[in-house]
Amino acid sequence: MSDRKPKLPTPAELDLWRTVMRDATPLAGRRRSAPKPKPVPVPAPSSAPPAAAAPVSPPTRPGTVAAEKLAELLRGMPVREKVRVDVNLAPSPLGRVAGVDKRTDDKLRRGRLGIDGRIDLHGLTQSEAHDTLLGFIRRSHAAGRRNVLVITGKGQMPRGEGVLRLSVPRWLREGDVGRLVLSIHQAQPQHGGGGAYYVLLRRRREG
Template identity: 60%
Template sequence: MSKAPKTLSDEDRILWSLVARSTKPLKGRAAVEVPPEPAMTMEQAMAATEKPTPKPASPQRQARPGQAVTTSLDAPTHEKLARGRLPIEGRVDLHGLTQEEAYSLLLSFLGRAHAGGVRYVLVITGKGSSSGGEGVLRRAVPGWLATPPFRMLVSSHDHAARHHGGGGALYVRLRRHAARRP
């Protein structure tokens, strides 16, 4: 019996391309040129992850306040995360990624974390270039968290404490699973 060839997930492909870019060939060997795979645009990724939203059964369900992303964590929760009294159960570092790579990696990471019952994660975007400009991912990630694919996963987010990355990182609170609610 032969095993079926293993295909890489989008996240694995992104991570491998980062590792491959950082390597140098051995002495006396020529670098092998690998043609880049066509990357998915953010619009394609969003279209692929969007699911048709079912019509609400009643007006009460539609007016439920917990469905919108709150942009900031409440003060006691933020303080507990900053002081280490609430565990940060997952981290993802988006340094050095393009927007498309970062988008797909973040979406898959948050999806797996949510499925695993994780409640709080740290998303490291970086602060941007040293030339005074604000980082592209630092500006983009909070906007992405408000889009429909992320709204199903994210309850709220806020800037991290200084020792967790400060303005170059975000605390993200993930939603609870509907089945686990009382």
């Protein structure tokens, strides 16, 4: 065995070698095969279901936002039991005037004040009812009556509002008779309800 180290080619020899081998053709069967590409790892399929696409809301038209908020507010309000409400639409000056204490007026309105006299205007024309009513009020005041009941009836007009029912409170506030009347209230059901009125008269002055 020789201890001599192999002689390394010089740079000039390497350049010469590259020039010669540039035009060389490799022998058949000795061509190196191109390296195979490394396989790309495929991620394992996930067991979780695919996420559902978020729903797309339709465009909101102007004005619908406020309507939706109002509807939501109404849905949250408690629903109360329906009750019958009677509304008096007659343009008549009912109630009390100065000079009547609240306690007396409250008793009159509740039908708890004794009735001293009554008149029924059923079947009369407006003119007849007007004269009959005013005469009755004057006589009642002269006789010292305090609470009188005037019956008008509900009539046959729409909503049950008769002509006399609308006119009587106005007549009782006019002229000299108006100075005799202190308070007017719709009667309680036992005294005629919507077809009658309580009328409180001033006290007659003695002497």
